[in-house]
Amino acid sequence: MLEISIEDPRWEQADLHAHAAEAIAAALMHFDLEPEDCEVALLACGDEKIAELNSEFRGKPVATNVLSWPAEDLAAEEPGGQPLQPEPDFTGEIPLGDIAIAFDTCLREAKAAQKPLADHLRHLLVHGVLHLLGYDHIRDPDATVMEALEVEILGKMGIDDPYEIDGRS
Template structure:
């Protein structure tokens, strides 16, 4: 179940609910997870709120495009390896965690890259989802793996490779 909290009304103009659901479903399907078994929350906020969150949780007092808080640590032990798959709880549900996405940063990045904001939003949701699933881009090998998976998922959504 996807729960979306829209804290900035500008997100309404992007059809965020539909875009996020599409990106979440595509990511979960790609990872062979059943969407109806998974729970996550997306906070659609502004730069001010995401800067507060970035400061509080990462000691970086500035806006960013997307932040993720995985429900459990799934990271791969070795560089370039796949993370562990999330496990369901006693109810059969899989709690994935939370994602926050900032409107101004997202809109600015899309404009600077000359791409539709809807494509950039779906990319950032896929990116955030992969973080919830234990993927990261700190080590080069992990970044290569994460970007490859992002490109595969985005391709299924008809979105060109954002890294070229």
């Protein structure tokens, strides 16, 4: 179940509901998780709100593109390892956590990369879901695994490799 809260009305014009449903479902189904069995809350906001959240939760008082708050720490202990599979709670639902995404930063990054906002948005939502599922990019081996998953999931959605620059990854 995807619950979306839109704080910044520009997200409505960007067709956030459709793109979020598609990207989040694609990421979950990649791991054989049924999207309707998983609980994800998405806050669609602007830079001011995400900077507040980034400051509060990460000690970084600046805007960022996407933040994630996993319901459970599923991270692999070994660098480049496989995270734990999320388990249903007593209701049978699988609570995964929360994601916040900032319009201003997403739009600025999409323009800088000369990519459609929709593609960048879907990339960042896949990225956020991977964080909820225990993937990270702090250690190099983990970043390699996470980026490869992003490229694979996005490729299935018809979106080019977001890490490719001038024809090379």
